[in-house]
Amino acid sequence: MEEAESLSDRIGIMANGNIVEVGTSKELINKTKAKNFEDAFVSIATGGEL
Numbered sequence: 001m002e003e004a005e006s007l008s009d010r011i012g013i014m015a016n017g018n019i020v021e022v023g024t025s026k027e028l029i030n031k032t033k034a035k036n037f038e039d040a041f042v043s044i045a046t047g048g049e050l
Helices: 002-007 025-032 037-045
Strands: 011-015 018-023
Touching (some): 025 037
């Protein structure tokens, strides 16, 4: 997760073979109201379950 956050300017998150969200790490964190990118990723990939 750290590499994706530090090296990417946009991140796509896939779940069940579909892209479910695209944005910067900050956009994804803000959208999910998560504490960090890893929590935001898990929330998006699992449909909101942490």
